[in-house]
Amino acid sequence: MDGAGADVSKLREHNSLSIVRAMRGQPPATVTELAGRTGLSRPGTDVVVRGLVTDGWVKVVEPDGSTVGRPARRYRFNADAGHVLGVDVGAHKILVLLADLEGEVVRSHRVPVEPEADPAVRLAAVDTAITECLDAAGMRHDRIWAVTVGVTGPVDATGRTTLFTPLPGWASVSPADHLSTRFSCPILVENDCKLGAVAERWKGVAQDADDIVYVLAGMRIGAGLILDGTLRRGYGGAAGEIGALKAVRWLSAPSHLDNCPGMPPEVHPDDRAAWVFDQVRAGDREARAALRRYVKDLAIGAAALVLALDPQVVVLGGGWSRSADLIVDPLAHELDRLCLRVPEIRASTLGADSVALGALRVALDQVDSVLFTDGMPAPLTSGA
Structure with a gap:
């Protein structure tokens, strides 16, 4: 029975993931439409969708009154379940973009910094930009699911720019280590030109x-x-x-x-x-x-x-x-x-936002790799 229960639980999670995949990036859909997209039975889809609503992954879309009679209930992926940050650490500015799980930018914040600033000053500017961005959005740190930091210079496996960087003293800095004192989510570091390329393929x-x-x-x-x-x-x-x-x-x-x-x-x-x-x-x-x-x-x-x-x-x-x-x-x-x-x-x-946008895409890819590879996290809190 334990084995059978585990198999049922695994099947339920598999079906949940299939439905979430079918909903992300798509307009609101009915249970019948979702069943058609996933190949699941309509009754089975209905049960799974109701569970996803309870867990906070899916939201019910209320009718807008444009249809006659009783419309079929429609559902959409809850993109506000979590958020990601893209941070561009440049020579002249720190730019932070906050986006939901669909990649929609909900807040941005920019802090100027001098090109000759030492690492401590530049990291303080990073902290300020992130704090002010999250505060303006009313967002808690624990609602951030991934952070990507774009930096100047090739990034090695440790997340540092040890080969070359024009930022004074930056080769000794680990942005991931610095931010890990504030965030428990994955923190990635990537070269700014590479992130610019990612942004162009995503939104450019x-x-x-x-x-x-x-x-x-x-x-x-x-x-x-x-x-x-x-x-x-x-x-x-x-x-x-x-x-x-x-x-x-x-x-x-x-x-x-x-x-x-x-x-x-x-x-x-x-x-x-x-x-x-x-x-x-x-x-x-x-x-x-x-x-x-x-x-x-x-x-x-x-x-x-x-x-x-x-x-x-x-x-x-x-x-x-x-x-x-x-x-x-x-x-x-x-x-x-x-x-x-x-x-x-x-x-x-894309202008000056390209690096931070690419950082968002890399952060979203990290969330997807966890969500669709390791399985869905536990039910979300009521504040999701």
Whole structure:
């Protein structure tokens, strides 16, 4: 009897998971519709759905009065059962996004930080950004099911950026260890360019592609790779770090814009590229030459990745993607000169949120791996 009871319990959990899968990301459905999607009997589906409502996984959708007579009761997945955090630890800011289990962003919060800030100051800014984001949403820490932190530099198996990072002292920092004092959920750490690639495939301009080279173009240049629909990290987390090869000239490429002849000395370093782009649009020859040199250097590394991986799409992301109208066509021209086949080049539309959005997707994938592999957690609390 014990064995039979265990088999029944396992079957019930399997059916519950099947119904949750059928409901996530879908509009509200009736029991009959859910039975059709899962292949379960209607009576069996009804029993399981009622149990999921009791446990807090599913909510009843009340009729809106638009139908005549007594409408069939409809149900939806309770996306508010838990939440995830995506954190972008950048040189100039900390950005935190809070999302429900459907990936809907419900709150965001940004805290500025100086590029030269030491680890203690930057970690304090991370704590502040997370606290203020959760407080504004009225969210308790124990309602967070996963956290992903995006950082600059290749991330190794320990969650640190020991190979390279432009953030002062950051190679010695473990974001996961730091946040584990506040969160009991899984805490993941990932490279920002890789998260940018994930975001583009999830909510950006590459949703139709499985083979993507994401190029971050800004005050620094980096890349993230998705092949066969899977983010590639490499053995030591350094996949895509082609800019480390000096012959590629990614490290020095931004200096073409920083040192554009004719730039007034009062232009702040953070605004120099924007000044050059404005001058290009105004027809300034020196600015056009500086941009042309930058694109040529950008294309060397992009071409190496294109030749090695033959992607469907190259996504131009990062801060300078806002001036993609000045970069995409010259970049395509350079790639045509260097590559056997030039993939379509698309400019990101996600702006400054791309890294944090990718972090959310990775956090949601972590939740899914637990939910659909290890089995559903115990019934939720009444406050879910």
